[in-house]
Each structure stands twice: as C-alpha cells, then as structure tokens.
Amino acid sequence: MYAFDIERPTSLADAKALLAGEAQALGGGQTLIPTLKQRLADPGTLVCLSGIAEMKGVTSGPDGVAIGGGTTHAEAAEGLKDAIPGLAYLASRIGDPAVRNRGTIGGSLANDDPSACWPAGALGLGATIVTDAREIAADDFFQGMFTTALEDGEIVTAVRFPVPEASAYSKMIQPASRFPLVAAFVARFPDGVRVAITGASEDGVFRWREAEGALSADFSPEVVTGQPEGPMIADLHGTADYRRHLCAVMTRRAVRAALDGTGGLSSAGA
Amino acid sequence: MPQVSMTVNGRAVSGEVEGRTLLVEFLREGLRLTGTHVGCDTSQCGACAVHVDGKLVKACTAFAAELDGAEVTTIEGMAGADGSLSAVQQAFQDYHGLQCGFCTPGMVMAGAALLEENPRPSEADVRQYLEGNICRCTGYHNIVKAIMAASGQEVEPVAAE
Structure with a gap:
C-alpha cells in the first residue's frame, strides 16, 4: 500500500468537511482495502466512516425501511428479516460471515461493482439512495460498471426501500469470490x-x-422466457452466452422463491 | 501518526500506527501475537480471522486505526488462564480437525463465532459459515465434525470417510 493519512470522524458533518479535499471515504473496506494493497488506489487521505453512529441501523416506518449507509451486511440481514425477507436473504449471503461483519451497504452501492448484490436489491425494489446532499432514485443512481450518480466526496448516508408484496433473490455463486456469477432480484x-x-x-x-x-x-x-439484450460480461468463469442464459434461470428461481416466501436461494456455479 | 488503543485478549494495549497498518500487522508485529496467521493477504482465506467486539473479522482487511477502543480476541485468548483449551480447540484436537495447522487459528475463531450466533448448528450451517475459511489439507470433514462436536452434538468419532 502507498502511505496515507487516516481520519476518524464521529459525525457526518465532520466527515463531509474532511471529504471536501482530495480525500476518499472508507466504508467497511472489504473492497477498498484489497484495492489499496494492489496499489490500484493512492488516496492520500482516507476518511473512515465506521465511527459515525448516525449512519448506522435499520428503521421501519409507514413509508418502508431505511438502512443507514454505514450499516454492515450482517446488521442489515438481521434488521430486514421481518420487513423485507427477500432483501434480508440477499444481505445474508454476501461474501462470507467475516466480510458481512465489516462491509456496508453504502460502500457497496457507492462502489457499484457489476457483480455486487446490493445494487440488485436497490434497483429491484426501486430504492431511494440518500446522500449528504440529496436523494437519488435507484433508476438514476446506477450508471454503468463502477459508475454511479455520486459526485466526488458525496456520502451515501441511508437507503430507503419500499416494502413489496413479495420479493426474493436468486444467486448463482462464483465459489472463489462468492460474488454472484449472475443473480436476479424480483419484487x-x-x-x-x-x-x-x-x-x-x-x-x-x-x-x-x-x-x-x-x-x-x-x-x-x-x-x-427469452434472454435480455445488450453486451454481457465474458471471463474465465463464464461466457457471455452462459451469463445471458442464466438471467432467465435466476429470474425464474427468484419468482418461485418469492411465491414460496423463502426469501431466496443460492447455488454454487462454475 | 494515529494513536490507537484497544483491549486484546483482555489486556489494554496502545500504540502508534500508520494509517495503512492492518489489524493483523498490529497484532503480529506490534504485540507479537503471531498465532493469527496471514495466509493470502487478499481477504480470501480467513487464516487471519479474529473477533472484534465479538464478531468474526478478517484482520488483514481492517486497519488498526479504525478499531480504536475495540475489544479484540485472537487465538491466544481462546484458552483459559491455566492453559485449558476452549471447547472448540479441544474438539479440533479430539477430532483431528487439522493437518498442517496453518488455517487452524482462523477455523477455531470462525467455529467459536458460529457457536456464539447459533449454539446448535446443522452440518450445512457449519459448512456455510466456513465459506470464508480455506483449508488446503483436510477436505474440511474433520473441521466440520470438530465444530459439531464442540456444540455438544453427536458426531462419528472417526476420520473423514
């Protein structure tokens, strides 16, 4: 890793001020720390968001469920169990237990990995992404691989989800990384x-x-039936045609799980 | 450089760290607690797993400076003061849940974290919980048996089929 300074604000206001310069936000670090180790990032200053209590927790209200941006996957899985079982299932199978105890929903959405789980839940439910500056509909938030509507230094402070009648997540796991090879969220x-x-x-x-x-x-x-259009990812784990085929398979399985009320299912893939 | 204080295995410790100092470096190089192993250093293998405030965490994927004030337990903190092994450690010995032993610290920490969350897991629960802990020797059978046995459930007292 290149050397960097680390800042540990305890309020959103302090974090915002620290991020006004060249600094980069650090959520749970489960993607950013491996990236830093590869020297693929040289942030100068990291602003650690994990000490900001106002960005943590799951709250249910009449308008749906709000999850603080600094809430870990494990905390979200627990807090969503009753309100949105399909989303709770999604959170409960991200990575592995240790990753779920550090990684956060805000970090995952801001990173927008093309194979991450949270983006499917946010887009599939039509969530609202709340930042320190504004609210962004999920339909406008995701703008391509690792690309979102966020400006530099903008922080995902919370995500609001409407509660569906039924939902489920079906994931073909790529066993080495435990990311989805392909996954579908249906609501x-x-x-x-x-x-x-x-x-x-x-x-x-x-x-x-x-x-x-x-x-x-x-x-x-x-x-x-059928297959979605558009360019598909091809790599050593699966061809573009295989991924295109899996879209319908995963969607059908998610519908079945939503009808059964099981929240979702996973299977190990290629 | 940031100052960091934490409680490690019940002992208050503090020190100066760089921003980029990983928890596992603080433990191994700062405190000389070398039971926590670095296997892959890419967040995949789980050999470095420890408990932070009671939760399983990969010590190679957290900065020491982030964990100011945390309570950390490493493999050195699992045995009693008199040297008596914890239930999970004893079961790893009884059921031969290791061969080379490199992954064992992380496996024991993961097994203990699972039993905190779920005192009577099924075999499938154990295997799923160990998704982030890689063992290249055993094929996992005896590790799973050891954790099942540590939960007080009956397992066959033999090696892998």
Missing part, C-alpha cells in the same frame, strides 16, 4: 413487478423490462 408491488439482474451485463446492474412486463401480467416462473 412484486401492487402496480407491477420489478426485476434487476447483477453479474451479467457489461453495463452493470440493469432492469430486465421484458421479464417485468410478463411477470406483471402473470407472476409465475413459466412466463419468464
């Missing part, structure tokens, strides 16, 4: 169904509109 609302796919597209997480249309008319696995 049924009174006014229609949303389907978000992660791990597949070169443009990062996306909504599969054709599947949404079919499922809005008939919420059953059999109606999910």
